[in-house]
Amino acid sequence: MPTIIVVVSLMVGGGLLAREFYRVPDQQPDAILALPSSTARPLGQQPGPSTVELTPDAAAHPQHEVIRLLLQTYFDSINNRNYNQWQTTVTQARIQTKSRAAWLQDFESTKDGSILVYRIDAVSSQDLRVLLGFTSVQDPRSAPQELPGASCVQWKLTLPVTLESGHWKVDTVAGYTTPEAIKC
Template sequence: MPAPPNAHRWLLPVLVVVVSLMVGGGLLARELYRLPDQQPDAILALPTSTARPPDQQPGPGTVELTPDAAAHPQHDAISQLLQTYFDSINNRDYDQWKTTVTRARIQAKSRAEWLKDYQSVKDGSILVYRIDTITAQDLRVLVGFTSVQDAASAPAELPGAACVQWKLSLPVTIEQGHWRVDSVAGYTTPEVARC
């Protein structure tokens, strides 16, 4: 016996609703169960609350990133920039340091002055917490690190401190097509604490 004419009229709308729900559910399930994007080039770390013993300060000189910092699209470039920046300080290599900073910073710090400022400094336990985009040409990088130096060379904020934990926001800008660390003075007040 043939179906009544009204039954065919409801079949198409019901079929459309059922198919739509199935497609929507499938897309939702795919998003919920999708594996997170991997960041194989970044060294991921989480902030640690355990202090290193004095004889193990300042810690390793490798730049590490929190998962938040590693999620930024420029994390590779910034990680490499900061690695070279800190390596130049630890190796007392002024020429290498000049490749990581803006012209304004180079002009503000002569080789002799730079070598004097960093003559006993060793930086380590370097962790990039965040990378924030300000404009297409400017970033702010929240970084923490530990610095050891002769007590006589301690920062003005902590006179006599041979080991200092720093946290500061570094302005990073594009200059001549490359990311460079810009001048910090006047822009931000670093957090400093004795180790």
């Protein structure tokens, strides 16, 4: 009888251990998942929703929710013309390159939407690169230099994100990346 109890106990313990080992991890409920759309929105519906969404690839990164919230605040600050809020999302180096007056002028008519994070890559323990796309509408007089007169632009770029004072911040965009901009 004692042998049977030992054998059954080992089997139950082994079964519980195997169940935990092979268990499929729970889906992250806080990640807003989306797939790149192959259909364009009509011009009248641009720029699309202002919610930052993640592809499944981006959502697999351990820092995905922190980065999603950072970018949500970043884009909300632009859409709401809130320079003080924008300053909370960027590094000191980036703040020093953009005065309040210049920032307000740059974004005076900008509205961003259809924001999708494709990928988050670690460069180091303190630096990430975030590949994202978004749509921006603005007064044609405020169009980017590469697309004069454009009232709607679809952007794809890599944003550097750096750990500064214990918080992830959008850093200055260095010369290693060239944003892709196409007219809607």
